[in-house]
């Protein structure tokens with residue numbers, strides 16, 4: 184387990200700074216965990232000032248649990264994104280745009296790929312020096328090596344991917360409407376992401392019909408394919424059953440116990456030889472650590488490509504590098520079962536680090552992180568929501584459904600915004616969203 188270094192030990196071994204210099208924290212990945220850290224990490228510890236640089240490959244942040252609504256077009260990204268440059272200005276950190284491509288632990292540097300926009304190199308490859316590095320680069324879809332997935336399926340793991348899916352979807356929807364043809368969409372993976380996306384796609388057809396595309400309901404078919412016996416295997420049975428019934432009533436074809444063995448241009452192939460027709464295919468069947476982790480200079484990784492961390496959230500091989508959120512793996516309990524890749528875990532780990540960072544910087548050991556499971560909510564867009572209350576709190580083990588669960592889902596997002604922007608600003612953003620919902624179109628219309 185890495186030893187905690189005192190501030191003076193850290194500074195003494197730092198070739199680029201004197202004892203009175205600022206401590207440079209570099210956060211890579213401005214997602215649920217990383218943006219919260221960059222926004223809220225204390226800027227002074229005792230007599231030492233702390234400078235924070237945030238690196239992200241995107242130019243703006245979107246709360247990842249909302250990406251399926253952006254992919255479906257039922258949320259307009261321009262109203263929900265936070266520009267990193269603006270957040271950096273408001274929360275006093277430096278934003279460095281770019282993609283992390285490697286780490287030199289000896290020199291304490293991270294290397295960023297050149298920033299290329301529209302074929303033009305805006306920034307060359309860069310190296311940024313750190314005193315403390317916090318890796319929070321999230322996860323990516325896991326195709327489990329299934330042939331054809333890379334070439335024929337879309338994923339919605341990032342803002343860019345969700346927007347790309349939306350562009351393709353809108354073009355296909357317009358085409359189906361104009362040609363009077365059928366658009367088959369298949370979503371692979373019956374976890375929360377797949378279930379939520381399927382419901383949003385139905386909502387898209389409802390709203391498209393409202394804007395004049397009469398008969399569009401009969402032209403768009405959504406199929407949800409899951410390899411396990413039930414949808415939502417992380418949720419209690421009553422929720423999984425209720426969500427399936429609701430989706431089927433909305434017109435989604437749900438196929439369970441069906442393993443996809445290949446994706447091809449116009450279809451998915453199942454293990455039993457069946458073919459599912461699909462013009463658009465979305466892969467949402469599990470996550471793994473980012474491919475970039477392989478270039479992280481010998482940090483310990485799991486077979487799932489996640490960075491192994493100690494209970495203090497430090498990487499096992501470097502006492503200056505933390506890893507939090509989906510990109511990390513913290514074995515828990517006797518069985519060493521890792522924590523789930525969930526926004527709740529990422530947020531709690533960020534809060535833990537923000538709270539205890541000053542002590543750690545002054546050489547005191549970080550207390551172990553413990554996850555408090557407050558439950559999960561799955562939202563079927565405007566058609567309802569279901570939630571389990573987790574194993575912590577007054578109502579542990581209980582269920583939520585209907586309006587209460589929907590309010591729970593809204594509360595999660597709004598409390599996240601208030602952590603990022605502050606209570607008053609977060610409240611104003613909420614108010615602006617409510618006004619927009621009355622004055623703007625209910626879907627992202629093509630323009």
Ligand SMILES: Cc1cc2nc3c(=O)[nH]c(=O)nc-3n(C[C@H](O)[C@H](O)[C@H](O)COP(=O)(O)OP(=O)(O)OC[C@H]3O[C@@H](n4cnc5c(N)ncnc54)[C@H](O)[C@@H]3O)c2cc1C
Pocket residue numbers: 211212213214215216217238239240241246247248249250251281282283284319320321322339340341375376473475507508509510524525526527528529560561
């Ligand atoms: C559609 C969808 C719905 C979901 N719904 C829920 C839900 O309802 N409840 C729930 O708890 N969880 C949900 N999740 C999971 C949840 O969003 C993640 O667990 C959470 O976002 C993880 O937070 P993070 O900070 O670790 O990573 P992220 O929030 O994914 O942030 C990672 C950041 O790192 C950046 N990045 C990645 N690689 C690099 C690189 N090489 N260089 C520079 N920057 C990089 C990315 O651009 C991103 O900004 C959902 C996920 C998806 C995709």
